Amino acid sequence: MKIGLYFGTFNPIHVGHLAIANHMAEYSDLDKIWMVITPHNPFKKKSSLLDNHHRYQMVQRALEEYPKIEASTIEFSLPQPNYTVYTLVHLQEKYPDHEFCLIMGEDNLKSLHKWKNYEAILENHEVYVYPRISEGVIETRFDNHPKIHRVAAPIMEISSTAIRNGIKEKKSIRPLLPYEVFQYLDEMNFYKS
Structure with a gap:
């Protein structure tokens, strides 16, 4: 079985994540697509993350009607910080x-050469890249790499940070979240302060 691993903190998961995962599926x-919930990305501040359990609950609820996509907690039991190669x-x-x-995303492809053991990743795994609106130079280093596949997925420029800020500022962010996730955030009063 060929599994696509879509890594993210999903803090929170939003309709952009779902659209990309579903397009890939x-x-x-x-x-299958496994949405791998990352406990701590070495490039992100841990303090802004909701607990692993809550982010897993949101991803789980968001995926209830998507049989080809599932939530994965595989990184919860691995040493921190997590590196994709491990x-x-x-x-x-x-x-x-x-x-x-x-x-x-194309934005991550730009920095792939900085990832820990990126050569080993490319030697043993294919990479599916979805487009992002990009500033600066488009990455050409991997243009003809046989393991890298660009997929014409919809361009989704929705940001979890903007959603968290919107909630804090008491803005309506309802259209950006799956209904079950919106309900969960509202019930738990997350991101409000």
């Missing part, structure tokens, strides 16, 4: 019959 050769090694050992691929 429906319009690529990936059999997660991939762990998954390959745990599920030797699966082929794991990465899903990332």
